[in-house]
Amino acid sequence: MEKLLELKDVAKSYSGVEVLRGVNLLLKKGEVVCLVGENGAGKSTLIKIISGAIAPDRGTRIYFGKVYDKVHPRQVIDMGIATIYQEIDLIDNISVADNIFLGSEIKTKFGFIDGKKQEDQANELLDELKLTHIRGSMLVKQLSTAQKQCVQIVKALKNKARVLILDEPTASLGDQETKLLLELVKKLSNAGIGIIYISHYIDELFEVGDTFLILKDGEQTALRKKIETNPEEVIRDMIGRDASSFYKREYFQSGKRTLEIKNYENEKTVYNVSFKIKSGEIFGLGGLVGAGRTELVRMLYGADTKKGGELYIDGKLVSIKNPKEAIEKGIFMISEDRKGEGLLGIRSVKENIMLTHNERREWIHLLQEEERVNKAIELFNIKTAGMDAEVFSLSGGNQQKAIIARCVEDMGEVYIFDEPTKGVDVGAKEEIYGYIVNLAKQDKFIILISSDMPELLSMSDRIGIMREGHLVDVVNTKEVNEEILMREYLGVK
Template sequence: MSEEYVLQMQDIVKRFPGVVAVKNGQLTLKPGEVHCLVGENGAGKSTLMKILSGAQPMDSGAILLSGKPVTIHSPHHAQQLGISMIYQEFNLSPYLSVAENIYLGREPRLGKSPFINWSKMYNDARDILKRIRVNLDVRKPVNECSVAQQQMVEIAKALSFNSRIIVMDEPSATLTDHELDALFELIAELKRQGIGMIYISHRLEEIFAIGDRVTVMRDGEYIDTKPVSDVNREDIIRMMVGRALTHEFPKEHFDLGEERLRVEELTRKGAFQDVSFSLHRGEIVGLTGLVGAGRTEVARAIFGADRIDGGQIVLDGKPVTVRSPQDAIRQGIGLLTEDRKNQGLILGMTIRENTTLANLRSLVRILFVDRSRERKIASEFVRELQIKTPGIEQTAQNLSGGNQQKVVLAKWLFTESKVLIFDEPTRGIDVGAKVEIYRLMNDLVRKGVCILMISSELPEVLGMCDRILVMHEGHLAGSLDRKDATQERIMKLATGDTLASIV
């Protein structure tokens, strides 16, 4: 029976230091099928696909192509085996033509000479584009093509390898509705030609538009595979989020105090529009939504890292102007970025230097940094936050993810901010360290700091937040109180339902 599948992935396991990214990956694909792969952020979809494309080795499990077991050594090897990936970020060389990109690295030659056979290359490229019914000049430089056209070039490139399996990772994210229709037509055409496709998307409606079967993953585990015709939207959402709360969330409740931060109709063109909300003393507010919904962008705008095009920020009742992170820090706003390594820490600097970087001014005595006070402060934070390190002169790059995050936290604690924005504070951190960070958040709230926590992990949001703001495609889709919030409701808001329709 196994010949009916062009691809079988069985019992795939992939561990990273401290995390099991994929515990039990299962996926089968028939020729001419569109198989949708869904799950929350961090569910293991991308890792599973990286294993399929040869970008990462698996720890155990089996991959069968047309029933025969294979070991995929590299992305190049995967292509030779007929597996092509189309990522959200294209792998095209911008100044080369469409045809040059399709045949990059394996240009047809004039006989055995080292010279390129241009007419053959252009003709072959034209043939492939004709096969997928795309009308595009093969001599056009790729940077002059639209995003949708570039995607077509990627697909044409995949076909030029005689791929039998094409993986599309969020192909719709950057397309307009019109371009999306064209993509769906192309997918239909590929189906007719017997090519199997794995389609990853956060937009559930697309599954019902083009999918044949759907596989749901959650926390690195395979949940179920169903024919799309047998399930509805609610079923898929339930499968995606329906986990028991396994983690400890040491949530403490505090009396709600006066308003500290209010943003009014905040707008940044192309990122988010008319976002309004407020934060009060004593509360942790969650900000969630799918990747690309504009959460991080809102945080960066409040923090002055990106320019805003409209709206205003009110802190403790007074409108404030925040033009740079410097302004924000001076006003008492801090941002713990999602990307610790490139945006949170100076990896080559020591714990001591990273801890005091955002508030070095407070350590200045007649022009000079007071080293002994600096050492004392860094040592206190290391002790208080239980940062595991041989000493404060250890460079940040030598710390584990959890300890790095604690150093970032120490930096913001030292600024004595009124408002702290945590962007994915526990991503890539082991469970023990997560709980410690939650406890520190409680301590901060007790001291009167208010916290905006951006997170894609719904259990964390539900476990720690008093109120949850959900974003969808740059808008605030709704706000849910702790007692009304459920994973299903959040997912519905995040995927485009309105507040009125779900309560």
């Protein structure tokens, strides 16, 4: 089988710290190599080396049978290697066709863009992949997240990509959207495209993968063929322990205080939602993508405008007009979009952790601030080069822990976690679960949104089921399983 890409003994260091050492990778035509490892294992560095964004300190890069000492990103793209990240890189307000041909537009003899020809060719590309539900004339903002991911892949294939690197492509998707994307991955591999696939979802990896390259702390711990291994072995290679030793939450009696939501709704996505939770309880919100879960909690947090509804804490009406008011009243939200909404990317770890705490003060005591940040870094086990390091230099799990550290720095009453472990490795998930349970033990109100049903079932005391903007049921987690939950999500009895 034709070799498309090969790395031999690749290593990379930053400031004297080795983040990759002795990694080998071979990708053949039509093969799906799954790159597996905890956050901070070196996956992102390896992708950057392949894509030409950074150069290795040592090792050999072989593209399509030819050795290259130096490459730059444009050169790698022109060779036929495309990297598609989980953050959508499309322009919402122009058409699918215009996005696909952006930078290489088809023009008439008069020099104008030939929109009709671009649409026709875009539709041909979409039809080849049986993506007939997406048309070149559609605006990108009309598409679901999964459809946008598909358009990014089509754009890469239009540029004659022979290798696709897919970095957490389903991290923001629900079950049905994930199924759509995985089917597309299978079609592409069957058509001879070589794929490097990165995901923290083990079931997903075993559905599409042929080979597993497993990294831990920058080292290659194993290279396994799917037919010769199982999820337990892969997880053990990733984290150095059995899956059976994963975090199992502690259950305890909920408190007597109450939080009540009455008749919350907006114009289009949430309709007359009411429920009551107790302090010390972890209340889950489940449902398919588009069910209204995030829209509901964003209204509670004051990030979105509500049409109607009342919030009561301990029987007292709480009025919230914006997130600043929410924070002042002890309501914190950890958004699913940590990069877009949760963090100031080019600012330091220290500034991000102290952000809401310092906003309330006219003067900042620098020595006390450093002491608080150091304690937070130690308490939340945030792996960083130092408090002054840029927060986006941290792995995804450590970025998430920095956001949680910020919220806990000024102790609140209500904590809303929206997909708190999205794009986070198994080890970091365990730590985040522990922080959530610890807040519940402190008699706080916890609302947890997750599209991962095992996570929702294992972490929640009760689950509110959202469907098409309505709260259709509230179930006790001890009385349901994944099949029952999915039936509730779909409205199938």
